[in-house]
Amino acid sequence: MSDRQALVIGASRGLGLVLAGELARRGWRVVATTRQxxxxxxxxxxxxxxxxxxxxxxxxxxxxxxxxxxxLTGTRFDLVLVNAAIDRGDLPIAQVPTGMFTEVMITNALSPLRVLEAFRELVTPGGTVAVMSSEQGSISLNTEDGYELYKASKAALNQLMRSYATRHAGDGQTKLLIDPGHNQTQLGGPDAPLLPEESIPAVADVLEAQAGAPGLQFLDRHGKTVAW
Structure with missing residues (x-):
């Protein structure tokens, strides 16, 4: 299976870094991106x-x-996954400056879909396009206060991915939103219950197991459906 190739967007640290390494250890050839x-x-x-x-x-x-x-023209990927995201703190939405709102929405919702649109033609028939989402983006599970902007950005990401899947329903590609759980990363904070080294192997299992599955799914690291 060493001919499998993946593109991981946002891999300088945290979940993306660990995922790029995990896929490489599994025999994937991985192209990983970083800003630095x-x-x-x-x-x-x-x-x-x-x-x-x-x-x-x-x-x-x-x-x-x-x-x-x-x-990367001429390269064909079995997996394109966008991991990059930001968080700007826990402000009630009425206190969020317009510039901050725009920055988070562009980074967490708009840019991942721009990337998928740009690279979808490099994905092999039956390949996978995926975005790292979060349970925080679930509207039905939003029953606790806090992090309103981040939650909104992930809900927007999920909705845009739904639109993407509808528009490209006949392309034969697997489409996934992945909730990796609450991890100890720069974004997740030091008190999160999971380490990326614990959660990412399970995420990689899901990515591999779902290859070739039709339609769009919103799944957690155990492969279970997350409520929209």
Whole structure:
């Protein structure tokens, strides 16, 4: 299975970093993106015997997305996964500055779909396009206070992914929204109950198990459906 190839967008740290390494260990050839040179991702790539390569990308820049698409023309991916996201704290929505709202929505909702649109033609027949979402984006499960902007951005992401799946319903590609659980990352905070090294192997299991499945699914790291 060493001919499988994946593109992981947003892998400089946290979930994306661990996922890129996990897929490489499973025999995937992985292209992983980062906004910054050096760091842990570069070190992992240098030690991977060619299984992991690094590309530079600022996901919110349409020009950089286009440039990466051009650099990767001719490559075919069995998986394209967008992981990148930001959080700007726990403000009630009425206190959120307009600039902050725009920044979070562009990063967490608009840019991932721009990436999928840009790279979908590089995905193999029967391949997978996926986005790292969150239970926080579930409207029906939003029963606790807090993090209103982040929740809204993930709900918007889920809705845009639903529209994407409807528009491309006949392309034969698997489409996934993945809830990896609450992890100890820069975004998830130090008190989160999970470590990426614990949750990401399960996420990789889901990605592999769902390959070829029709339609759009919103799944957790155990492969169970998350309520919309």
């Amino acid at each position: 040179s050096g760091g842990r991702l570069r070190a992992d790539a240098d030690a991977s015997n060619g299984q992991l390569t690094v590309e530079s990308l600022e996901m919110t820049s349409p020009g950089e997305v286009t440039a990466l698409r051009e650099r």
